[in-house]
Amino acid sequence: xxxxxxxxxxxxxxxxxxxxxxxxxxxxxxxxxxxxxxxxxxxxxxxxxxxxxxxxxxxxxxxxxxxxxxxxxxxxxxxxxxxxxxxxxxxxxxxxxxxxxxxxxxxxxxxxxxxxxxxxxxxxxxxxxxxxxxxxxxxxxxxxxxxxxxxxxxxxxxxxxxxxxxxxxxxxxxxxxxxxxxxxxxxxxxxxxxxxxxxxxxxxxxxxxxxxxxxxxxxxxxxxxxxxxxxxxxxxxxxxxxxxxxxxxxxxxxxxxxxxxxxxxxxxxxxxxxxxxxxxxxxxxxxxxxxxxxxxxxxxxxxxxxxxxxxxxxxxxxxxxxxxxxxxxxxxxxxxxxxxxxx
Ligand SMILES: NC(=O)c1ccc[n+]([C@@H]2O[C@H](COP(=O)([O-])OP(=O)(O)OC[C@H]3O[C@@H](n4cnc5c(N)ncnc54)[C@H](OP(=O)(O)O)[C@@H]3O)[C@@H](O)[C@H]2O)c1
Numbered sequence: 001x002x003x004x005x006x007x008x009x010x011x012x013x014x015x016x017x018x019x020x021x022x023x024x025x026x027x028x029x030x031x032x033x034x035x036x037x038x039x040x041x042x043x044x045x046x047x048x049x050x051x052x053x054x055x056x057x058x059x060x061x062x063x064x065x066x067x068x069x070x071x072x073x074x075x076x077x078x079x080x081x082x083x084x085x086x087x088x089x090x091x092x093x094x095x096x097x098x099x100x101x102x103x104x105x106x107x108x109x110x111x112x113x114x115x116x117x118x119x120x121x122x123x124x125x126x127x128x129x130x131x132x133x134x135x136x137x138x139x140x141x142x143x144x145x146x147x148x149x150x151x152x153x154x155x156x157x158x159x160x161x162x163x164x165x166x167x168x169x170x171x172x173x174x175x176x177x178x179x180x181x182x183x184x185x186x187x188x189x190x191x192x193x194x195x196x197x198x199x200x201x202x203x204x205x206x207x208x209x210x211x212x213x214x215x216x217x218x219x220x221x222x223x224x225x226x227x228x229x230x231x232x233x234x235x236x237x238x239x240x241x242x243x244x245x246x247x248x249x250x251x252x253x254x255x256x257x258x259x260x261x262x263x264x265x266x267x268x269x270x271x272x273x274x275x276x277x278x279x280x281x282x283x284x285x286x287x288x289x290x291x292x293x294x295x296x297x298x299x300x301x302x303x304x305x306x307x308x309x310x311x312x313x314x315x316x317x318x319x320x321x322x323x324x325x326x327x328x329x330x331x332x333x334x335x336x337x338x339x340x341x342x343x
Pocket of ligand 1: 041127194
């Protein structure tokens with residue numbers, strides 16, 4: 001049996017361990033991917049440290065991947081052996097990404113366009129998927145449910161309408177800004193540390209508010225238009241409550257963690273909805289397929305750019321230190337591991 005190295009979390013709140021496990025065969029509609037870059041996400045340290053999001057252990061951590069298709073299952077036509085691909089994995093053993101090989105449904109795997117490195121590509125899948133789900137999922141209430149820019153009539157459709165992205169420098173925030181630009185929103189207002197202002201303007205933000213400035217006053221100083229769409233890429237108690245204060249009645253606040261808006265503030269005219277990012281679920285599969293088919297062209301055109309990258313040394317062995325670094329906080333940066341370089 002062919003084996004590989006994988007980073008296991010045996011149970012919540014214990015150290016991760018590297019173990020050998022089998023390399024699975026792709027079933028019908030699936031692909032086997034050799035992972036060359038796996039990005040770390042806040043959920044990886046949260047699962048380990050807090051025991052949230054996952055109920056069945058042991059698991060392999062990791063959900064972002066960039067690599068090469070090594071085998072395709074029956075019926076796969078959208079990708080072929082040898083293609084460079086990126087995708088969002090699933091939180092179990094067979095389908096996670098802190099390992100050397102993973103199995104994924106071919107239809108929610110996207111080709112990596114020329115010019116994009118594995119490191120850069122690994123920063124995209126989850127961040128893009130979360131932003132796209134929050135903006136364009138017309139089948140779910142926990143989204144603005146607007147027309148994607150890759151569909152006919154979608155590009156520039158929301159010209160003249162404002163959007164507020166809380167936490168523009170985060171991985172999710174960077175993608176929300178870039179897709180908001182493709183959708184035509186204006187102004188695109190975001191919050192960040194002052195040192196990230198120029199970077200976020202290069203992505204499409206029209207106004208960058210210092211993250212320590214009180215809302216809604218800082219937004220009202222920019223525009224008097226109603227603020228009916230807010231994407232909170234941070235979703236701490238502080239940012240959710242500030243965002244809710246900035247939301248105009250009739251609007252929707254999309255959050256990425258559990259609702260922490262103070263109960264006494266909540267009114268029916270101002271909705272709060274939490275994004276759940278998984279294209280593995282049947283109800284989101286069509287959105288995922290559509291995104292994966294169109295993302296390569298958007299990236300190749302430079303309209304969707306990857307996050308900045310720091311590569312962790314030592315393959316999978318570098319991940320524990322990376323998770324600790326992520327827990328303490330990074331700024332406009334994605335940490336990436338190379339599973340194939342595990343000693
Ligand atoms: N619901 C879902 O499906 C889903 C999917 C993916 C991720 N998430 C969650 O989404 C959140 C963001 O993930 P990520 O990977 O994008 O995070 P990240 O890139 O690690 O976020 C780091 C950034 O957060 C910014 N930040 C922190 N506190 C802020 C504040 N109060 N105001 C403005 N900016 C602030 C910092 O900006 P500055 O450097 O400018 O200070 C920093 O650049 C995490 O909590 C994650 O668990 C949810």
